[in-house]
């Protein structure tokens with residue numbers, strides 16, 4: 183497959199957006215060294231734009247982003263794509279509503295993943311963004327679609343846009359890459375707050391009906 187003229191404009195814009203969004207991972211201190219990655223689906227095409235593997239964040243450029251098909255094959259780009267390319271491709275193939283995926287090793291969310299414990303829904307901001315607890319997905323090795331299968335299997339039975347892959351870290355999804363980055367930022371924020379609360383006492387769960395009401399307001403009314 184090659185990049186045709188009709189998709190070239192979208193790809194160029196997504197290369198710039200995905201590159202810029204990687205800066206949000208470092209600015210929000212969600213990653214160390216070269217860990218983490220952002221990808222975006224190319225709307226209307228079985229393509230995605232993803233970070234090149236192991237490239238320092240300071241060295242990322244729009245041109246260094248890699249375009250792959252939704253089976254992880256490189257379509258355009260000079261560098262090897264992310265270790266999570268097969269995982270992302272699996273998610274994009276099976277969750278058509280997902281337009282962006284982010285993976286980080288943010289410390290508090292990753293600490294919950296290390297314990298294999300979901301972050302309980304004890305904050306209104308969790309109900310707003312995740313519609314309940316942040317679930318844990320199964321342990322999976324890196325490089326093939328095992329992580330992707332774990333993400334899809336977990337999110338298909340949850341309202342959450344974040345999943346803590348056991349012993350690994352958070353993966354977040356969104357309608358576009360920016361929404362997935364927002365989810366990653368909020369995932370780390372609530373993981374930290376709930377951790378702190380648990381050091382002092384027992385956080386109080388929010389009733390399911392109230393979680394649903396908060397989620398509906400935030401997803402459909404909040405903002406401009």
Ligand SMILES: O=C(CO)[C@@H](O)[C@@H](O)COP(=O)(O)O
Nearest residue numbers: 217218219235236264265324
């Ligand atoms: O945790 C993993 C893979 O899931 C790391 O290798 C990942 O954060 C970064 O890998 P890439 O640089 O995207 O290949």
